[in-house]
Amino acid sequence: MGFFILLCVAPLLYLLIGLWQWAFAGGDKSCYILDYECYKPKDDRKINTDFCGQIITRNKNLGLNEYKFLLKAIVNSGIGEETYGPRNVLMGREENPTLDDSLDEMDEFFHDSIEKLLKRSGVSPREIDVLVVNVSMLAVSPSLASRIIKHYKMREGIRSFNLTGMGCSASLISIDVVRNIFKANKNQHALVVTSESLSPNWYNGNDRSMILANCLFRSGGCAMLLTNKTSMRKKAMFRLNCLVRTHHGARDEAYGCCMQKDDAEGRLGFYLGKDLPKAATRSFVDNLTVLAPKILPVKEVLGFIVFRLIRQLNLGGSKKRGGAAGGGSDAAINFKTGVDHFCIHTGGKAVIDGIGTNLGLSEYDLEPARMTLHRFGNTSASSLWYVLSYMEATKRLKKGDRVLMISFGAGFKCNSCLWEVVRDLEGINVWKQFIDNYPLKKIVNPFLEKYGWINNEDESTFKIPDEHLPKI
Amino acid sequence: MPTTMQTSSPKLKFLKLAYQSVVNNVMALILTLGMVAVSMHLYRAGPEELLATVQSLNVSSVQVLTSTFMVVFVATVYLLSKPRTVYMVDYACFKPPFTFRVPFATFMEHSRLILKDNPKSVDFQMMILERSGLGEETCLPPAIQYIPPNPTMADARAEAEQVIFSAVDELLKKTGVSPKEIDILIVNCSLFSPTPSLSAMVVNKYKMRSNVKSFNLAGMGCSCSPISIDLARDLLQTHPNSNALVISTEIITPNYYQGKERAMLLPNCLFRMGCAAILLTNKRRLGFRSKYRLLHVVRTHRGSDDKSYRCVFEEEDRDGKVGISLSKELMRIAGDALKSNITTIGPLVLPASEQLLFLASLIGRKIINPKWKPYIPDFKQAFDHFCIHAGGRAVIDELQKSLDLSAEHVEASRMTLHRFGNTSSSSLWYELSYIEAKGRMRRGNRVWMIAFGSGFKCNSAVWACNRNISGRKDGPWADSIDRYPVHIPEIVKL
Numbered sequence: 001m002g003f004f005i006l007l008c009v010a011p012l013l014y015l016l017i018g019l020w021q022w023a024f025a026g027g028d029k030s031c032y033i034l035d036y037e038c039y040k041p042k043d044d045r046k047i048n049t050d051f052c053g054q055i056i057t058r059n060k061n062l063g064l065n066e067y068k069f070l071l072k073a074i075v076n077s078g079i080g081e082e083t084y085g086p087r088n089v090l091m092g093r094e095e096n097p098t099l100d101d102s103l104d105e106m107d108e109f110f111h112d113s114i115e116k117l118l119k120r121s122g123v124s125p126r127e128i129d130v131l132v133v134n135v136s137m138l139a140v141s142p143s144l145a146s147r148i149i150k151h152y153k154m155r156e157g158i159r160s161f162n163l164t165g166m167g168c169s170a171s172l173i174s175i176d177v178v179r180n181i182f183k184a185n186k187n188q189h190a191l192v193v194t195s196e197s198l199s200p201n202w203y204n205g206n207d208r209s210m211i212l213a214n215c216l217f218r219s220g221g222c223a224m225l226l227t228n229k230t231s232m233r234k235k236a237m238f239r240l241n242c243l244v245r246t247h248h249g250a251r252d253e254a255y256g257c258c259m260q261k262d263d264a265e266g267r268l269g270f271y272l273g274k275d276l277p278k279a280a281t282r283s284f285v286d287n288l289t290v291l292a293p294k295i296l297p298v299k300e301v302l303g304f305i306v307f308r309l310i311r312q313l314n315l316g317g318s319k320k321r322g323g324a325a326g327g328g329s330d331a332a333i334n335f336k337t338g339v340d341h342f343c344i345h346t347g348g349k350a351v352i353d354g355i356g357t358n359l360g361l362s363e364y365d366l367e368p369a370r371m372t373l374h375r376f377g378n379t380s381a382s383s384l385w386y387v388l389s390y391m392e393a394t395k396r397l398k399k400g401d402r403v404l405m406i407s408f409g410a411g412f413k414c415n416s417c418l419w420e421v422v423r424d425l426e427g428i429n430v431w432k433q434f435i436d437n438y439p440l441k442k443i444v445n446p447f448l449e450k451y452g453w454i455n456n457e458d459e460s461t462f463k464i465p466d467e468h469l470p471k472i
Numbered sequence: 473m474p475t476t477m478q479t480s481s482p483k484l485k486f487l488k489l490a491y492q493s494v495v496n497n498v499m500a501l502i503l504t505l506g507m508v509a510v511s512m513h514l515y516r517a518g519p520e521e522l523l524a525t526v527q528s529l530n531v532s533s534v535q536v537l538t539s540t541f542m543v544v545f546v547a548t549v550y551l552l553s554k555p556r557t558v559y560m561v562d563y564a565c566f567k568p569p570f571t572f573r574v575p576f577a578t579f580m581e582h583s584r585l586i587l588k589d590n591p592k593s594v595d596f597q598m599m600i601l602e603r604s605g606l607g608e609e610t611c612l613p614p615a616i617q618y619i620p621p622n623p624t625m626a627d628a629r630a631e632a633e634q635v636i637f638s639a640v641d642e643l644l645k646k647t648g649v650s651p652k653e654i655d656i657l658i659v660n661c662s663l664f665s666p667t668p669s670l671s672a673m674v675v676n677k678y679k680m681r682s683n684v685k686s687f688n689l690a691g692m693g694c695s696c697s698p699i700s701i702d703l704a705r706d707l708l709q710t711h712p713n714s715n716a717l718v719i720s721t722e723i724i725t726p727n728y729y730q731g732k733e734r735a736m737l738l739p740n741c742l743f744r745m746g747c748a749a750i751l752l753t754n755k756r757r758l759g760f761r762s763k764y765r766l767l768h769v770v771r772t773h774r775g776s777d778d779k780s781y782r783c784v785f786e787e788e789d790r791d792g793k794v795g796i797s798l799s800k801e802l803m804r805i806a807g808d809a810l811k812s813n814i815t816t817i818g819p820l821v822l823p824a825s826e827q828l829l830f831l832a833s834l835i836g837r838k839i840i841n842p843k844w845k846p847y848i849p850d851f852k853q854a855f856d857h858f859c860i861h862a863g864g865r866a867v868i869d870e871l872q873k874s875l876d877l878s879a880e881h882v883e884a885s886r887m888t889l890h891r892f893g894n895t896s897s898s899s900l901w902y903e904l905s906y907i908e909a910k911g912r913m914r915r916g917n918r919v920w921m922i923a924f925g926s927g928f929k930c931n932s933a934v935w936a937c938n939r940n941i942s943g944r945k946d947g948p949w950a951d952s953i954d955r956y957p958v959h960i961p962e963i964v965k966l
Binding site for chain 2 (some may be wrong): 009013016017020084096097098100136137138140141142143144145146147149151153154155156157158159160161162163164165166167173176177180181183184185245246248249250251252255259260261262266268270283286289290298409410411412413
């Protein structure tokens with residue numbers, strides 16, 4: 001009799017422990033976004049088609065082939081006329097950036113966005129417990145995190161982290177840092193600041209694989225306020241459901257496909273290799289493999305597994321459709337069963353098209369990413385947040401919606417995360433002033449109009465037309 | 473900084489010892505007294521009376537079961553909500569090859585050739601070197617040994633590969649852990665940050681798993697090692713059964729100042745090559761053979777004070793050359809930062825006797841007489857070993873004075889500065905290695921690592937030794953430990 005009682009006690013104990021953990025230990029360890037602010041640089045920093053052409057032609061190192069290559073790249077890039085550039089480039093000093101240029105660029109962003117964010121949310125700088133800053137291509141001493149702490153007079157006990165070198169996927173890595181700290185510590189406020197430093201990184205040489213970076217990257221940034229305080233749950237905008245990171249650095253071709261190095265003449269530039277799309281696809285597929293079971297309903301995942309099994313059994317020996325699991329086999333799994341909106345890193349038109357095909361997304365799904373690429377260009381790590389603000393501004397986000405963020409970065413990494421919308425959002429953000437013009441009915445590619453003739457030029461007879469030569 | 477109480481007379485010493493043993497062991501004393509009282513009562517009562525008392529309690533089996541159940545439940549809840557212990561399995565430091573040595577003669581010769589138009593700057597460098605506390609075996613990377621140095625990104629990457637891979641190879645061999653078992657990777661290097669990051673470089677070289685959580689911290693100065701440990705600790709709380717690899721280094725190649733501003737030439741004289749790789753874990757299986765257990769990490773950031781922020785500052789000189797300028801108030805600022813850090817760490821580590829004294833002095837100053845000297849707690853009571861960042865001779869002197877440490881306590885820092893120079897964030901680990909190589913580390917010993925860095929930050933980490941560590945036959949001190957300690961004169965005449 002005693003033994004029997006003992007036998008019943010053990011599972012009861014387990015159940016009670018589980019209940020206790022769910023009720024108390026698990027409760028306040030969620031990660032919420034209270035508010036976020038995307039940076040809109042001042043209008044005098046806009047770079048339009050004319051100006052782009054000027055910057056290219058004034059680079060004495062570029063020959064005819066490079067000129068043609070660059071114009072082709074810009075024509076097909078999907079970037080519009082109102083993106084923003086760094087001040088030293090606008091002033092013509094891209095060949096000789098100073099340290100102060102870089103720091104001023106960062107200060108302009110910090111003083112604008114962080115100020116607005118803290119004022120709007122009502123959180124004082126002294127209440128911030130964790131600060132994570134990620135700017136990939138600038139490492140100064142004291143760090144940018146210290147710069148922010150000094151300017152806003154934050155607490156002495158603040159835990160700051162300054163991440164660098166982690167590429168365009170770094171903002172999700174910062175969120176990962178915050179998420180882990182939240183799980184181990186209660187009642188915290190965190191400030192995440194993400195941006196990219198363009199001033200010191202303009203490439204002045206003529207290596208084709210490196211000048212592409214000049215055409216794509218634009219200025220931008222985002223500051224986010226996160227919290228795990230249960231009292232702030234109702235005021236929050238988003239809740240983090242899950243975050244998946246995939247690192248393909250172990251593969252040499254993935255590691256080497258985008259890298260900062262000296263060119264043949266010793267000029268520092270950002271090399272983008274031809275294997276980049278393949279490395280991106282591979283890491284994307286790996287990431288989805290881990291992500292799908294976490295975010296999709298069980299039915300969908302099981303259905304997909306069964307589908308794949310049947311296909312493999314049916315095809316048997318025929319290898320022609322076996323191949324890499326891109327395109328066709330992924331279109332069979334419907335991510336829309338678990339995700340309502342897709343925030344895609346605006347790496348370029350090719351990236352957005354690629355992901356759209358892989359996931360079987362419609363034009364409506366890809367619209368936020370395309371419009372962000374057009375209006376702000378590729379702002380590196382902060383691009384996801386511009387896409388999110390677009391969705392907010394066009395009133396797409398309703399309570400309970402799930403938003404999937406996907407980003408890629410040098411290394412090669414693919415990071416993704418799923419946010420759940422906590423309350424209906426009104427969309428008072430960086431897009432507000434001009435959201436009425438969007439979505440653009442037809443993306444008139446200004447570069448196509450002005451330089452589209454380049455697509456038809458014959459290489460042997462190509463000569464820069466007089467009107468495009470720099471005015472002396 | 474105010475000094476501790478004078479304990480010169482033996483009577484006072486004895487009194488202090490008695491006071492400490494009573495206050496620190498008050499719980500044990502009370503329990504012992506209680507047990508003595510109970511056993512005396514039992515002895516007097518006799519066995520028959522005891523049996524009668526027990527039987528009269530009339531406890532049913534249900535009551536026994538419920539109470540056992542409650543005890544087990546409370547114990548389980550307590551054990552589950554305890555934070556996971558973080559163990560340091562082992563660590564390895566990079567030992568530069570002999571050929572990278574920069575003895576004083578070499579350094580001055582290079583200086584004279586490179587700065588031949590600025591004899592005052594050359595004299596300044598010589599003066600600094602004479603008083604620096606560095607020895608003749610510190611090392612610089614090969615790219616810097618050119619006249620003049622012409623470092624490229626490829627050179628910087630090569631230095632990074634050499635220092636990091638050597639340290640990590642040694643660590644993996646010593647611990648027997650395969651790279652595929654690493655779950656978390658944190659790399660910190662202040663002034664060199666290529667894209668892809670150094671953490672991606674490590675993942676690539678060791679073919680780590682695709683779900684490794686990698687982080688690359690930069691710009692955080694010489695105090696970055698405790699920051700990485702802090703991050704690793706939080707990650708190990710949320711990832712059960714995981715290993716974390718932390719790599720602390722500073723890459724000299726791209727940061728050698730090539731101008732002539734004197735304040736900015738100072739770092740050139742002090743900073744040297746170094747790297748440390750540390751394996752942390754929360755796996756119990758590895759915990760048994762780990763060397764240390766992490767007790768506390770305390771971070772203090774004084775950035776809100778403008779002077780502190782500008783004290784160690786990277787900037788361009790008039791010719792546009794980038795270098796780090798050190799302010800003249802560095803010592804005062806370091807002292808202030810240390811005070812803040814001590815205020816937070818004190819309650820966590822000091823024994824009850826010291827805390828009471830501190831409280832008494834605080835109350836006394838507030839209520840009785842504000843002119844009383846503030847009592848600086850005796851940290852030698854709390855720690856057996858001190859690893860003070862070998863930032864420079866002045867820093868070590870200042871800390872020795874403020875914390876009232878003996879020469880033996882700061883020996884590890886001074887000797888590391890002498891043998892390896894200021895290796896920035898990895899210097900703490902060379903110092904720990906020295907203490908182990910000397911055979912001074914015993915099980916249960918507590919180590920306090922203090923580091924200062926730009927920002928201005930003061931970060932500390934407290935470790936407890938998990939097992940006896942015999943004098944090391946390997947490690948960076950293997951071939952030189954028998955020559956140490958050496959006496960370092962105030963000024964070495966060049």
